[in-house]
Amino acid sequence: xxxxxxxxxxxxxxxxxxxxxxxxxxxxxxxxxxxxxxxxxxxxxxxxxxxxxxxxxxxxxxxxxxxxxxxxxxxxxxxxxxxxxxxxxxxxxxxxxxxxxxxxxxxxxxxxxxxxxxxxxxxxxxxxxxxxxxxxxxxxxxxxxxxxxxxxxxxxxxxxxxxxxxxxxxxxxxxxxxxxxxxxxxxxxxxxxxxxxxxxxxxxxxxxxxxxxxxxxxxxxxxxxxxxxxxxxxxxxxxxxxxxxxxxxxxxxxxxxxxxxxxxxxxxxxxxxxxxxxxxxxxxxxxxxxxxxxxxxxxxxxxxxxxxxxxxxxxxxxxxxxxxxxxxxxxxxxxxxxxxxxxxxxxxxxxxxxx
Amino acid sequence: xxxxxxxxxxxxxxxxxxxxxxxxxxxxxxxxxxxxxxxxxxxxxxxxxxxxxxxxxxxxxxxxxxxxxxxxxxxxxxxxxxxxxxxxxxxxxxxxxxxxxxxxxxxxxxxxxxxxxxxxxxxxxxxxxxxxxxxxxxxxxxxxxxxxxxxxxxxxxxxxxxxxxxxxxxxxxxxxxxxxxxxxxxxxxxxxxxxxxxxxxxxxxxxxxxxxxxxxxxxxxxxxxxxxxxxxxxxxxxxxxxxxxxxxxxx
Numbered sequence: 045x046x047x048x049x050x051x052x053x054x055x056x057x058x059x060x061x062x063x064x065x066x067x068x069x070x071x072x073x074x075x076x077x078x079x080x081x082x083x084x085x086x087x088x089x090x091x092x093x094x095x096x097x098x099x100x101x102x103x104x105x106x107x108x109x110x111x112x113x114x115x116x117x118x119x120x121x122x123x124x125x126x127x128x129x130x131x132x133x134x135x136x137x138x139x140x141x142x143x144x145x146x147x148x149x150x151x152x153x154x155x156x157x158x159x160x161x162x163x164x165x166x167x168x169x170x171x172x173x174x175x176x177x178x179x180x181x182x183x184x185x186x187x188x189x190x191x192x193x194x195x196x197x198x199x200x201x202x203x204x205x206x207x208x209x210x211x212x213x214x215x216x217x218x219x220x221x222x223x224x225x226x227x228x229x230x231x232x233x234x235x236x237x238x239x240x241x242x243x244x245x246x247x248x249x250x251x252x253x254x255x256x257x258x259x260x261x262x263x264x265x266x267x268x269x270x271x272x273x274x275x276x277x278x279x280x281x282x283x284x285x286x287x288x289x290x291x292x293x294x295x296x297x298x299x300x301x302x303x304x305x306x307x308x309x310x311x312x313x314x315x316x317x318x319x320x321x322x323x324x325x326x327x328x329x330x331x332x333x334x335x336x337x338x339x340x341x342x343x344x345x346x347x348x349x350x351x352x353x354x355x356x357x358x359x360x361x362x363x364x365x366x367x368x369x370x371x372x373x374x375x376x377x378x379x380x381x382x383x384x385x386x387x388x389x390x391x392x393x394x395x396x397x398x399x
Numbered sequence: 400x401x402x403x404x405x406x407x408x409x410x411x412x413x414x415x416x417x418x419x420x421x422x423x424x425x426x427x428x429x430x431x432x433x434x435x436x437x438x439x440x441x442x443x444x445x446x447x448x449x450x451x452x453x454x455x456x457x458x459x460x461x462x463x464x465x466x467x468x469x470x471x472x473x474x475x476x477x478x479x480x481x482x483x484x485x486x487x488x489x490x491x492x493x494x495x496x497x498x499x500x501x502x503x504x505x506x507x508x509x510x511x512x513x514x515x516x517x518x519x520x521x522x523x524x525x526x527x528x529x530x531x532x533x534x535x536x537x538x539x540x541x542x543x544x545x546x547x548x549x550x551x552x553x554x555x556x557x558x559x560x561x562x563x564x565x566x567x568x569x570x571x572x573x574x575x576x577x578x579x580x581x582x583x584x585x586x587x588x589x590x591x592x593x594x595x596x597x598x599x600x601x602x603x604x605x606x607x608x609x610x611x612x613x614x615x616x617x618x619x620x621x622x623x624x625x626x627x628x629x630x631x632x633x634x635x636x637x638x639x640x641x642x643x644x645x646x647x648x649x650x
Contacts, residue, residue: 068480107476110473111477240462240464241444255453
């Protein structure tokens with residue numbers, strides 16, 4: 045009997061969260077991620093956990109803040125417009141140095157947009173999203189298995205570094221069904237002496253707070269945060285290389301775009317074109333070093349994304365704009381086809397080699 | 400020598416930053432006395448809001464979290480669901496609770512969350528310099544209603560206790576004031592009941608405290624108290640608006 049279960053991406057996130065020890069879920073229905081809430085509504089009572097459908101995405105993220113400040117693992121999920129609503133709360137999580145898992149199953153935007161997949165919340169996710177100087181750890185799954193694995197990883201990183209981990213998925217991954225192995229092994233637990241548990245009149249009170257009217261102090265808090273972020277950048281970058289050993293053209297893509305790109309790469313390789321893929325798994329911290337290395341051999345890069353060009357900026361920055369970077373994109377809920385990616389590869393192949 | 404009066408244990412030694420005549424000072428003391436008398440300081444977690452009382456985390460000795468504007472009841476919901484054995488209270492002003500936080504207020508009451516909400520209603524936004532609040536009275540002059548609140552263009556004040564009493568969810572809603580000794584004693588009784596309800600697992604309790612803001616009302620503390628008695632109490636009558644316990648006892 046196989047260890048694998050056939051699951052929908054959204055449900056895999058939920059079950060993996062439970063495996064990782066999360067017993068609190070707050071959310072609000074929004075397509076295409078409502079299955080996360082529905083699954084949690086059934087599962088949490090079965091295991092003595094808490095499921096609460098909040099009055100809004102804003103209320104949900106603030107409930108997350110409450111549970112997190114009390115020292116417990118907690119998550120919320122939403123889709124693009126709902127994540128915008130959570131921006132203030134996500135900024136507060138960062139300001140208060142609180143761990144949490146936030147899931148964004150992206151849909152077309154801006155505004156009410158559409159319900160089909162997109163990757164157009166990339167800037168919002170990787171540049172913080174809310175106000176102020178901060179970062180989220182951004183994890184980009186490309187399969188239902190990764191929806192589960194990265195959820196578990198997300199909780200671990202959030203606790204380790206006292207920050208938000210964001211799962212940046214898209215509607216396709218949320219809705220697709222694939223076999224997934226949910227044996228995640230041992231879950232590490234972290235001491236949280238800063239958590240609010242009641243002083244017992246035995247210790248000084250703990251304060252979870254992001255306000256300081258003293259600029260010297262607020263600056264110090266910001267600097268300390270970024271020291272932690274530097275550790276994350278040093279230790280937690282994740283990416284996958286596909287056919288990169290001799291690649292002259294480097295595709296950069298994540299999520300569903302990376303799967304489409306692999307099809308195009310296989311087709312191109314069969315025609316003798318030396319193209320490969322670097323698939324960021326952490327979008328923040330971005331695998332800049334891997335791209336820079338690739339730029340020594342590659343003559344051109346292609347950013348394949350479901351947006352008007354957001355990932356492409358980090359591609360250009362990573363390689364110091366040293367090579368041409370083409371954009372292969374669809375928006376509004378459309379997904380680039382392998383044929384469209386292949387056409388981009390042909391375009392890139394026309395570019396002259398090393399001068 | 401016998402000590403006949405002292406600062407409650409549950410208050411820190413930090414000096415309050417509040418204005419002379421501000422009733423936050425009284426209410427902070429009453430809340431701390433409740434914690435002392437009920438012996439709950441060690442298991443209380445307070446949720447500070449955004450307003451003049453934003454620094455409440457510096458004044459109460461219990462564990463504290465500072466919430467975004469209006470969101471304290473949602474944060475309190477999270478804290479209480481995570482640690483049901485802790486006593487969780489919010490301390491909010493009229494902008495926090497009745498403007499931006501209306502949804503969180505209504506829904507935590509509707510869910511009968513087992514928390515204690517302390518609502519400081521002084522009919523104005525104090526911290527930001529005296530702007531109109533949802534509870535500002537018709538004709539009342541504020542920085543954003545400089546010609547007096549005109550009900551034709553901005554409508555009428557929100558009566559929180561009355562509004563919430565329409566819900567089946569909440570357990571206990573009472574409006575009190577701290578405008579004289581008799582009322583301060585009554586307010587203390589109401590606050591203590593609101594905490595005791597939570598300890599007994601009875602559900603959502605809210606105490607609305609009619610308060611003064613001498614600085615932004617442009618009055619002396621004494622005149623502010625008179626203004627409260629003459630204008631606020633008639634508009635926001637004191638009393639119990641919901642008490643599920645009493646109702647059930649009478650059945």
